[in-house]
Amino acid sequence: MLTCKDFLGELSDYLDETIDAELRAKLERHITECPNCWVIADTTRKTIKIYKGMESCSIPADVESRLMAALEKKIAAKQQK
């Protein structure tokens, strides 16, 4: 019989879907019987999702132009050696 603590220990692998079918079935049985663990699994899944959804990989134009200027200086210095 899986305890809540056991469930929590497997939560990351469960959400990442990196566990075998047998363990997955046990964990899923547990959350159908344990509302607290269901909420934790659901809100942790949403936590991961919301960070993925919000994150932008764009770089501010001023930061990029300073980076490029610094690199050009570095490249020019190396080429002069």
Add this chain to the structure above:
Amino acid sequence: MKEAAARAGYDGKHRVQMAVSSLTGIDEAELVTQAREGETAAFSELVRRYEGKIFRLAQHVTQNREDAEDVLQETFMKAYEHLDQFKGDSKFYTWIVRIAVNQSLMKLRRRKTDKTVSLDETIDTGEDTVVREVAAWGEDPEQRFSREELGDILGSAIESLEPLYRSVFVLRDVDELSTEETAEVLGLSVPAVKSRLLRARLQLRERLTRFFKRKGDDAFAYM
């Protein structure tokens, strides 16, 4: 070099922009090979591909825009300088992430605003995986809060994590590196990455629950 530069459109101030249009479809390993042979434009394309991710990672780890910009520049400077030391055993991106994480942690150490910047800290078992708030979330937080408000909430939640948890969470769940790649980047074992990731996720979940819980739901102690 001159031939390579001409092929890539190397032309003084315009070389970076020229590189973007001619090398966008080339795969990372090929770009690295060309860059190691001295093709500046190939290196510029690698920078263009990863600058946004490195800047975001540095912002998350340092929690400071100015430091993040320094880290961004130092990362690509070091990568350019030590390109001959990159053996190609791992992905180029993993290699520069490692440089960026090290530079970011150095910034934190210098600022001395955080005493826990070591990634090798002994894992204590228990306290961090205690779950204290088990309220279900209300409607979609993206509907409930403006993008700006949501950004502030997510930013402050991640800022409250210790650097070692922050780094693991950002690499695994934001950058989507594998557990093994994250372990390689941070110089940690796979079980250590998994343990830190679980704690980071649970701590973030708990902090976000304070904002996103359904109205009327009381939080209660658990486990």
